[in-house]
Amino acid sequence: MRRYGLSDGQWEQIKDLLPGRKGHVGGTAADNRLLIEAVLYRYRAGIPWRDLPVRFGDWKNVHRRLRRWCESGVIERIFRHLAADHDNEYMMIDSTIVRAHQHSAGVYKKGGGSQAAGRSRGGLTTKIHAIVDAAGKAVALSLTPGQRTDITEAEPLLDEVDPEVFIADTAYDAGPLIEKREERGITPVIPSRKNRIFLRKTRFSIYKKRNIIERFFARLKQFRGIATRYDKLKSTFLIAVQFVFAIIGIN
Template identity: 50%
Template sequence: MKRYELTEAQWARIALLLPGKAGDPGRTGSDNRLFVNGCLWISRSGAHWCDLPERYTRWKTVHRRFSRWCHAGVWERVFDTLTADRDKQYLMIDSTIVRAHQQAATGKGGSKDQALGRSRGGLTAKIHMLADTLGRPLRFRITSGQASDVTAAPDLLECQKAEAVLADKAYDSNGLRGRIAAMKAEAVIPSKRNRKTFIPHDTAIYKHRNRIERCFSRLKHFRRFATRYDRRTAHFTGFVHIAAAMIWLP
């Protein structure tokens, strides 16, 4: 097994979740494992697709298939299946800003930029994440870098259940607190300084929030997560789900 590639145990967990198996509708993939390992190599190394080692076959073939899987939602479905065994006691929300590489900013402007925006860090995107009690990723939303943290929170919490929702003070809004109350969960969110009436929170439970920050640190070992090289949001989201799936594969 070479660097960045799946172990036998990891491959056994996802092999049946992938399209292109014998008996599946459509074209049968020649070697799903080789293809996934090639995508992992790109994700971890951050290299250009044209630098993909020849052992993974032609880079254009791998890139074309990766793109098809992104648009078909394959990477997200595999990730969602892996997260079924989640710890439901707490939910945590946070976000991180990633710089956009110059190759992500190519092409036409306007709506063609796809979730890219200007913030203090320059041209950036923002990854919003929902995590479970152990700090493992459950759901993602990608927005432009200048978007407010709290804007993606209701979507992340849709159809979720937990005893408490943990977030930092950037998420202190009456609307989000009402959304959490509707879930019959406790909002463990510090109050902002400008809040007229201070709302106390459980400081003991809040200490667990560092787990989602540590998860972001692990995810940023994947260079295609830590920096946005992809102009298309669908491709960038595909790499986000690949990195997140590896957190769930011991």
Template identity: 45%
Template sequence: MNRGDLSDAEWAIIEALLPPERGRWARPAQDNRRFLNGMLFVLRAGCPWRDMHERYGKWNSVYVRFRRWAEQGVWDALLETLVELGLADDWQHMIDSTIVRGHSQAAGAKRGTHKEGFGRSRGGFTSKIHARADSHGRPLGFVLTSGETSDYAATPALLGMPVAKPKAMLADKGYDSDEVRASLLLKGILPVIPPKANRKESVSYDFKLYKDRNRIERMFNRLKQFRRIATRYDKTAVSFLKFLAIAAAKIWLPTFVNRT
């Protein structure tokens, strides 16, 4: 087993969640495990597909399978299944966002950079990853927008994710608004959000509980250990989001391995 590849225990968990592949035109299908390890290599190293190590097979075959499964919703279903099976603690969830720099080669998508989740800044193209995490800092889902988009724009999508309802929602003061607080309270969720300095009416919050919000910051740090996440090389939002789903699944796998 090479560095970064799936262990036998991890593969035993994930194998049944991937669709079987049949050979085409009388050619045998390659091993899903080897192909997935090739995708993880590209994700971790941040290299172009053409520079993928040859031990994982032909780069184009791995890329085609990645894109085909992306279009079929395999990566989203994989993450959703792992979350459903592993999410046992619904005490508190967290939402936050982080900005990633887009590589110059990521520009030029057919639909236009803005529709693919790119925004312009002084330093070039940027994208913003909005995420929701559980109380252990494990990712539950993502929303991708352009870098200059306000956190408010993605809040409804984050709160509307089909996961277990927590008792509390932790967020920084960037999410402090009457609308967000009311939306949480109507769902029976306690908002743990510090008030902004310019808020006219002071709002109390549980400071001790809020200290746990650092776990989603650590989650972003873990995600950015995958270089293809830390710097966006993908032209399309679909490809980047699917790489995020694979990275999130890799973060979830130790939860199941440690149970056995």
């Protein structure tokens, strides 16, 4: 296996989800694996597209096909398919901030909010919100500008999952959010904020498992093209995050 390439096991799990496969409507693509490995290499190494090694072919073709897959939802379908096989015992939610490189800085002047870029204390940033299961697999995600608070994305993400236990830190300690989870039969494990009059009991034996999502984000940021955002468009960066989430989940 080449550096940053897919293992045969990883390829077997995603090859039948790609367009251009044998028996699929349209032409048959002989280099789907090469394209996937080119995208993986680019985001793992954090290099400009034009610096892709020549073994991947013309970088313009790689980028063009990736954008085509983005618009047709190919990468999102792969992520959703792999995320469907998750552990419902308990899940956890959190977010992490990534700095936007100067090459993507133009999105802020041209409607940064719509491109999930915004000004925070770290400068121009994007925030990645994710829900991870007990096995450390991402099952839901979204992108927002860096200054957006965590709680704003909790409701739509949690509507996508149905765990027995939901773990989060104090940033998610909000009455309506907790009450809705309890109505659905989900047990929230969230420490109370210090300014609460009545503190809830927290099962810290379960809460300590939240380190799973922290370790997940640490693995995510080994991909230099994710730890620093180089993509101008939210849609391109989103499919990159979805793609890396999927690959991490099948390692």
